[in-house]
Amino acid sequence: MLELKNITKVFNPGTVNEKLALRDFSLTLNDGDFVTVIGGNGAGKSTMLNIVAGVYPTDGGSILIDGVDMTRLSEHKRAACIGRVFQDPMMGTASDMWVEENLALADRRGKHRGLKWAITKKDREKYRSILAELGLGLETRLTTKMGLLSGGQRQAITLLMASMQKPKLLLLDEHTAALDPKTASTVLEITDRIISEHHLTTLMVTHNMRDAITHGNRLIMLNAGQIILDISGEEKKHLTVESLLNAFSKASGAEFANDRALLG
């Protein structure tokens, strides 16, 4: 499905701030894999997602989705097969546009945008019913400006938008980190539901080890731009936060440094 081969990414090369974010990074996802990604501060989690999404170019290596080389493709072209939800609830939606307009924008992802009406009556019915499935009462707020909704509501809608065009790959970048615990668990529930319903291959970065253990079928841990743990199947089901922390210090020879992960 997704193949990352020997990816290297260096920020600010040739300066004192030079930072090797990904080092000879390789990862292969199988169809339908739901992979949770954890790691310390600056381990390269977000960089990896952004490299896959095409936010910045790689300094080496290649990215393949279903065998097609995406390495040189621009961000908006890759979007045709990638759905994304960001950490900041403000980032995933257009705040000055209506809920239905946002959904309509997502509904045309990967398609030609011409001079047809952005929203038809049929679209509106479809949006109403998928919003109703969220169970958040948003189906009555099609013409509410996105900016007036709460962070949790926006993340839930962003999830819908990311999954609407059945992406080959779903990228979740700490998408519950900015929410309060109760809202975060609601959004995670919705996430699970959408992923299993559409059988989406997913990469979910999280700072919460417990979430990383309870969700998905595979867990990878990053440190200094490399994968230091890759656990799946039965083994993953028996993981505990403690065993993960132990595994981390064994693999990296250091204490796990992610303040939020330990607090979470």
Place this chain on the structure above:
Amino acid sequence: MNFANWLSSLPGVTSLGMIWGIMAIGVFLTYKILDIADLTVDGSICTGAAVCTVLVLAGVNIWLAMLAAILAGMLCGLITGLAHTLLGIPAILAGILTQLMLWSINLVILGKANVALLGKQDKLLISNLTENILKTNLILLALVLAVIALLYWFFGTELGASLRATGNNLSMSRAQGINTGFTKVLGLMLSNGLVALAGALLAQNNGAADINMGRGAIVIGLAAVIVGEAVVSRISGNFFIKLLGVILGGIIYWLVFQTVIFFGIDSDLLKLLSALVVMIFLGVPYVKKKYFPAARRKGGNRNA
């Protein structure tokens, strides 16, 4: 200037206001919708005037001349847009660079600093002659409504929506597969096309194209956008009304201008005044938010 003079100047003020209103809608597209401050307009308004004037003097039909002016304006927007998206030059600087290029280009088109539309009065669509003023205002009103209707339609389409999204949230737009480079260039082209149309109308209204006619145009455009927003935002958030508000803003601007002259203020000071007014209007919301945050809390907490 006495009161009777002021009164009799009103029809002319209306037509001037509508022409600058069209220009201001161009500014609205970039400044409000695309979130880009585009300074190309100071040059492209003159480009529109110059192309129209030269073509009319060469015997070309006025409608064709105006169409050519629009296309020339779109070309100006294309230059700024490509400088911004392909070369990575900040939009504001890209606009300034194009504006400077256009100074020379406009001179080349015109051949000299001021070219009058002598002897072509009957070939023009509008003019500021007293006997034509009603006709001029009616034609301008029809043009204004046509422009607004066209934009209202366009921004309701898939492509128009992607343009609005680009100005609203760049990351989201790209994540939803919108080619934001393309939408930005398209927006700049549309905007400068409208600005050049206003230039072509202005040249007809004034009976001449002048190399200096665009100086400070962006400020007048912004003033019209801001005044228009202040007037209609309480009534309705409808896009059609918003655009109508911009036209109204243009008319109000020239009404105030005329009134200030009526009170005997030196017209040399008017650019100073309009820039100050725009500065105050742009600054007030920021100052309010920064120093008097309590007043804005009423709207509810966004992060709730």
